[in-house]
Structures are given as structure tokens and as C-alpha cells.
Amino acid sequence: ARELTQNPLQKTWEPYDNGLPAGHSAQRGVCMTNCPTLIVMVGLPARGKTYISKKLTRYLNWIGVPTKEFNVGQYRRDLVKKYKSFEFFLPDNEEGLKIRKQCALAALNDVRQYLSEENGHVAVFDATNTTRERRETIYKFGEENGYKTFFVESVCVDPEVIAANIVQVKLGSPDYVDCSNDEATEDFMKRIECYKNSYETLDETLDKDLSYIKIMDVGRSYLVNRVMDHIQSRIVYYLMNIHVTPRSIYLCRHGESELNLKGRIGGDPGLSVRGKEFAKSLAQFINEQNIKDLKVWTSQMKRTIQTAEALGVPYEQWKVLNEIDAGVCEEMTYEEIQENYPLEFALRDQDKYRYRYPKGESYEDLVQRLEPVIMELERQENVLVICHQAVMRCLLAYFLDKPAEQLPYLKCPLHTVLKLTPVAYGCKVESIFLNVEAVNTHRDKPENVDISRPPEEALVTVPAHQ
Missing domain, CATH: 3.40.50.1240 (Phosphoglycerate mutase-like)
Incomplete structure (x- = not known):
């Protein structure tokens, strides 16, 4: 028989079955109004995805929504200790593809652990996710686990913005510790090219059923589609207020x-x-x-x-x-x-x-x-x-x-x-x-x-x- 037991710290009542916690609604594949949110970053390298992920995570935690970011690049660095060159990211590099897929799956596994086992409310999945196929896989993963999925795409066409991003972030990246700035920039530009050919941007027609915000040139304009709940509207509201102009x-x-x-x-x-x-x-x-x-x-x-x-x-x-x-x-x-x-x-x-x-x-x-x-x-x-x-x-x-x-x-x-x-x-x-x-x-x-x-x-x- 199900009984109610109160968690004294969180002041919440939880059903127990024979002394054990009764299954969480999300585990039964039902998406409740209040179910966890999976935020999926989308975009080429050096488009400010990690900047947005970290900032959004910081904001949500501050307003009291338990949030954690999962950076797939970090999983890769942990797995492949020494980065050699952009060739790792070539679309026909089978070993590279295998490792990158392995890292993405490891990160998604940790997302599941955080949202379903550790009482997390929002997970930010920070990777390029540039193909429709990859996004479909992640969306299905969200559905299977009872999460709402919200995509955040950062599109930059302004060469100055891209150059500033490369200088500010990538040159300090662990991938380039032993390189000169010029070598790092050259390699990184080639890395971006590896993704460009297969990049499929979020599309108003093809992706009309997805929930997303598309940010153009760090806030010059926005496209928002199918915001599903309060937390997604808070995320949109926040992302439409941030900028990257230097200031104090x-x-x-x-x-x-x-x-x-x-x-x-x-x-x-x-x-x-x-x-x-x-x-x-x-x-x-x-x-x-x-x-x-x-x-x-x-x-x-x-x-x-x-x-x-x-x-x-x-x-x-x-x-x-x-x-x-x-x-x-x-x-x-x-x-x-x-x-x-x-x-x-x-x-x-x-x-x-x-x-x-x-x-x-x-x-x-x-x-x-x-x-x-x-x-x-x-x-x-x-x-x-x-x-x-x-x-x-x-x-x-x-x-x-x-x-x-x-x-x-x-x-x-x-x-x-x-x-x-x-x-x-x-x-x-x-x-x-x-x-x-x-x-x-x-x-x-x-x-x-x-x-x-x-x-x-x-x-x-x-x-x-x-």
C-alpha cells in the first residue's frame, strides 16, 4: 500500500510503496507539466555556445532552479588526453567519429543520472549538435526519459564576432597549450570547416514542432518557436537580455x-x-x-x-x-x-x-x-x-x-x-x-x-x- 512520507528539508510529501520510494512519474514515460528540462545547444564552434551554457546555468541556479551543464568537449578531452589537430574532426575520420559519439553518449548518460536520480531540474547539453539526425537522437532520448527538450542555437555571420570568440576563448583552450596563437587560430578555423559542410540550422518549416530559440549574431535578432512552459519562457527572457560588449x-x-x-x-x-x-x-x-x-x-x-x-x-x-x-x-x-x-x-x-x-x-x-x-x-x-x-x-x-x-x-x-x-x-x-x-x-x-x-x-x- 502507498503511504505518504514527508521529506523534512524540502517540505515535500512523497509516496512510498512497502517502505521504498514509489516510481517517479517521469520513469513511467509521462511528461508532466513540471518535468525536467533538457537544454540542447546548437551551433558551429566559436559561436558562444559554452559562454551561453555557463551563463544560463549560473542564472538558473541563482534563481533556485537546480541546473548543471554537460560540455561534450570536456568529455573528449578527458578521454583523449592529447589533442593533435583538426583532422580529429574530419567527417571521414572514423576513429574520431567513434570517440565523439562515445563522448556524447557518456554525457547523455550523466544527464539522465542528474535529472532522474539526483533531483536536477535542468541539464544543459553543450555540444555542436549541428545535424538534424543528432538532434533527433537527443530529442528521442528526452522523450524516453520524460524530459522537455529546448534547443538554443547560436548563429554568427559577423566575422568580427567570430574572430573575437576565437581569440577570447579558444586560444586559452587546453587543446592549444603548446601552440602559438597563429597555429591555434589556423587549426581552429579548419576545425570549424569540418562542421560547416554537414551543418543544418534549425528551420522554421522543418523544425516547426520543436521548442527553440535561435540567436543571431549574439543578440542582433532572435527567432523563438513553441515555448512550452514557464521555465522555457524564463530561459528565453534571460537569453534576450545578455550581451557580450566589454564593460565593468x-x-x-x-x-x-x-x-x-x-x-x-x-x-x-x-x-x-x-x-x-x-x-x-x-x-x-x-x-x-x-x-x-x-x-x-x-x-x-x-x-x-x-x-x-x-x-x-x-x-x-x-x-x-x-x-x-x-x-x-x-x-x-x-x-x-x-x-x-x-x-x-x-x-x-x-x-x-x-x-x-x-x-x-x-x-x-x-x-x-x-x-x-x-x-x-x-x-x-x-x-x-x-x-x-x-x-x-x-x-x-x-x-x-x-x-x-x-x-x-x-x-x-x-x-x-x-x-x-x-x-x-x-x-x-x-x-x-x-x-x-x-x-x-x-x-x-x-x-x-x-x-x-x-x-x-x-x-x-x-x-x-x-
Whole structure:
């Protein structure tokens, strides 16, 4: 007889048959609304497929959708330790074909493991997948396993875009460690030619039943076909917002506030004397950086607006950039929270990402609230965001691909600017302290998170304050 058992962590009820989990609906070949999604990249080499895969994976994980990418090129490198030349990719190289097929199957096997056994929601299958036959095989694989398949094709005809892709990514590839740049470029161009003859692009008529987005010249235009559900529409929405123009994003907190000095959280205080000093230093720093068309964003809180005022440039206020709402704990010190709400304080230490202040917010809520900011940051070029500790942690976790468990403990000190510059597949971070002292507001997770802990063990990591 089937019984229901609750998974205490995920708060989900699951049917059990004779003490064992009852089969997942997908294993019975039924495609439910909420079934896993298989994203399949399509396109010639050096078209930004891996860039898109990594970025999409990072975004979906950040919004709370468990996602993993499977790069078939990496499977090949693991199998064939030494790359010799483009000849491996020739259509009549039987050994090469055999190895490439073997790698694709190994990757699909891992996709199945991840989506059907490990509770993954989205898998990104990153390979060229340039023939209709190969895509048909993958589509059938998805159908057999109860996944929805969504294709993402990147088409580039602009020679400048292709050249930039080759320089940025392929020259740093493990395939070309022992080559000069010219040798690598020449070999890689020949590798692209190997695929060109058999390349069949997604076609409005022939592929009318497939779900896909086709991206032309990194976002010059798009073709979207048969979007089947919420997750596919989120993917399309995201992919239509990203670009590859070089730029930098500057993140910093407001200057030190009156409540920071007193160790109190939240509230809407003004800047301290040192906070005002920082605002002047920030203006000087931004001036010296000589940034083209810089946009400045703040929250709607007094301390970020006062910081931006010193810059003497136009700025925009965003309500969604306001600090995390601490609910009943607003304007309290950690000592007061421990005294008045010891249970809440312990529960927050046990799971800081998901814990929600009574009548307030959690970091998880904050990530949902900040999604429009991420979309807009992806669209923009140079931006300075003057925000708050919890908000900055969420934004930083997105750009640096940090998991939810680490997010609430990322260090975002006062009076320090973080300059983020997107590079090939990630983000370069420079931390610039502007030489104006400020209090430390970072509280690490204490060792004892038990609800019956003594107060001194709860307060051991609280930073010093007035």
C-alpha cells in the first residue's frame, strides 16, 4: 500500500510503496507539466555556445532552479588526453567519429543520472549538435526519459564576432597549450570547416514542432518557436537580455551609517562623519576611472542616496535595491535579538539563506526581488550600484556563481568598491578599499547553532560596535 512520507528539508510529501520510494512519474514515460528540462545547444564552434551554457546555468541556479551543464568537449578531452589537430574532426575520420559519439553518449548518460536520480531540474547539453539526425537522437532520448527538450542555437555571420570568440576563448583552450596563437587560430578555423559542410540550422518549416530559440549574431535578432512552459519562457527572457560588449560593473555599499556605528541592523539612518568622507572618496575614485556612459543606481534609502549625491551625477533610485527587511528585528543590535528572540536568532544561524525574519524577508526572498536588477545589469554596459550588505551579497553571488549556502556569508565590507569585469567564462573581481576607516558589520556563522545554546555562544561572532 502507498503511504505518504514527508521529506523534512524540502517540505515535500512523497509516496512510498512497502517502505521504498514509489516510481517517479517521469520513469513511467509521462511528461508532466513540471518535468525536467533538457537544454540542447546548437551551433558551429566559436559561436558562444559554452559562454551561453555557463551563463544560463549560473542564472538558473541563482534563481533556485537546480541546473548543471554537460560540455561534450570536456568529455573528449578527458578521454583523449592529447589533442593533435583538426583532422580529429574530419567527417571521414572514423576513429574520431567513434570517440565523439562515445563522448556524447557518456554525457547523455550523466544527464539522465542528474535529472532522474539526483533531483536536477535542468541539464544543459553543450555540444555542436549541428545535424538534424543528432538532434533527433537527443530529442528521442528526452522523450524516453520524460524530459522537455529546448534547443538554443547560436548563429554568427559577423566575422568580427567570430574572430573575437576565437581569440577570447579558444586560444586559452587546453587543446592549444603548446601552440602559438597563429597555429591555434589556423587549426581552429579548419576545425570549424569540418562542421560547416554537414551543418543544418534549425528551420522554421522543418523544425516547426520543436521548442527553440535561435540567436543571431549574439543578440542582433532572435527567432523563438513553441515555448512550452514557464521555465522555457524564463530561459528565453534571460537569453534576450545578455550581451557580450566589454564593460565593468561596480558594486559598493553606502557609506558608514549612524546605525552601523551602533551595531544596529536595518532602519533608514543617515551617514556618519566617516560615511560622508567615503562618499567624497567614491566621487574622486569614479572620476579617476574615467568611465564611459556610467549609470548610477541606488536604493530608496537615505544612506545610499546621500552616498550618490556626493558624485554630482544623475542617479536612479530603485525600490528593489532596498536592504533586506528584518521585520520585527529592524533597528535592533544582535545582542537585543538574542535577548528578545533567542529561538529566531538560532534558526537564522541554522539556515541563513532560507530563514525569514518575522514580518520580514529571507535571502531567498531577496534573490527573487532582485531578479529584475540582474536582468537590467545584463542589458547595460557600465553601471555603479550603491546598495546594502545583503543586497550586494545576492548580486555578487550571481556574478561569482556562489551557492545559496555561501551567499549570506560573502564579505562585502563598507567603504570598498568591487569592480566586476566579465571575462571569457566568468568574472574578474578587483576589490578597492578607498582608505576611509569604517566599522566591520560582518558576522560569521557561530559554531553552536543549537536553539538551546547559551547567549555567549550565540554572540561570539558579533563584530564590535559602540
